[in-house]
Amino acid sequence: MTGDGAAPEDAPDAPEPDAATPPVVLKLGGSLITEKDRPETLDGAALDAACDAVASALAAGAVERLVVVHGGGSFGHHHASKHGVSTTAGTSEADAVMDIHGAMTELNRAVLDRLRDRGVPAIPVHPLSLSARPAGPDGDLDLPLSSTATLLGEGFVPVLHGDGVATAGAGVTVVSGDELVVELATGLGARRVGVCSTVPGVLDGDGEVIPAIDEFGAVADLLGASDATDVSGGMAAKVRELLALDAPAHVFGAAGLEPFLRGEDAGTRID
Ligand SMILES: Nc1ncnc2c1ncn2[C@@H]1O[C@H](COP(=O)(O)OP(=O)(O)OP(=O)(O)O)[C@@H](O)[C@H]1O
Numbered sequence: 001m002t003g004d005g006a007a008p009e010d011a012p013d014a015p016e017p018d019a020a021t022p023p024v025v026l027k028l029g030g031s032l033i034t035e036k037d038r039p040e041t042l043d044g045a046a047l048d049a050a051c052d053a054v055a056s057a058l059a060a061g062a063v064e065r066l067v068v069v070h071g072g073g074s075f076g077h078h079h080a081s082k083h084g085v086s087t088t089a090g091t092s093e094a095d096a097v098m099d100i101h102g103a104m105t106e107l108n109r110a111v112l113d114r115l116r117d118r119g120v121p122a123i124p125v126h127p128l129s130l131s132a133r134p135a136g137p138d139g140d141l142d143l144p145l146s147s148t149a150t151l152l153g154e155g156f157v158p159v160l161h162g163d164g165v166a167t168a169g170a171g172v173t174v175v176s177g178d179e180l181v182v183e184l185a186t187g188l189g190a191r192r193v194g195v196c197s198t199v200p201g202v203l204d205g206d207g208e209v210i211p212a213i214d215e216f217g218a219v220a221d222l223l224g225a226s227d228a229t230d231v232s233g234g235m236a237a238k239v240r241e242l243l244a245l246d247a248p249a250h251v252f253g254a255a256g257l258e259p260f261l262r263g264e265d266a267g268t269r270i271d
């Protein structure tokens with residue numbers, strides 16, 4: 001990690017973003033950028049490769065406006081699980097909240113530093129400071145988007161992350177990166193949505209990538225939780241949330257990131 005993350009002098013100049021262009025929303029899965037089974041351990045090589053792909057796509061103008069979201073991997077999920085906190089179960093302990101949020105901001109800093117090392121103007125947006133859930137299982141997440149939208153318009157790449165979220169009647173629960181992706185894509189009118197994880201796509205019973213999904217019922221039996229510690233529902237929750245979007249979404253692995261950012265299909269298309 002660098003100290004201030006300033007762009008190196010030889011970093012390629014990114015084209016000026018066009019404020020009228022709808023953004024691309026990209027989630028870097030926690031299972032991709034961390035070693036999900038080893039607490040608070042980055043997968044540095046995978047994170048570097050993902051940041052290289054993002055920096056190249058921006059420099060080449062393949063993507064003009066980009067919002068990045070990253071998941072929790074072995075940072076957030078480990079602490080959330082230890083404290084019994086999930087997307088539905090909350091905590092009223094400040095120490096537990098700070099364990100979860102602190103681990104997520106540490107991971108966020110690692111992502112930001114590596115993006116900025118490559119000349120990407122990445123800026124953090126911390127959901128715990130912005131968002132809330134009303135009481136009850138059906139309460140829609142409230143995620144005000146003016147800071148993210150304004151940062152985008154000013155040419156930055158906002159980087160959000162799964163986090164704790166103030167929840168009426170429950171203290172603080174977890175907001176997953178996948179939920180944030182849906183809110184951002186809907187609220188910002190995203191052009192395309194990409195979810196990059198360790199799997200090459202949504203897999204069928206034979207381990208083959210399903211090319212396209214347009215209905216949850218058709219694949220529900222195939223979708224499980226995560227293989228690793230995960231408090232937010234793994235692949236089943238991901239597909240359910242992405243199906244609710246207007247914008248086309250793709251779920252893909254590391255090899256699909258460059259094609260996705262070039263505007264091509266990658267992994268499983270969900271729409
Ligand atoms: N049918 C399926 N196809 C692909 N993956 C599946 C399927 N069913 C369950 N999974 C699990 O879903 C995992 C991907 O979801 P997970 O939430 O762990 O990824 P992530 O978004 O990268 O991580 P994080 O939640 O930490 O951001 C896979 O690693 C696999 O264990």
Ligand SMILES: C=C(C)CCOP(=O)(O)O
Nearest residue numbers: 071072076162176177232
């Ligand atoms: C566990 C925490 C705090 C983040 C969960 O986000 P996700 O990994 O995108 O599900």
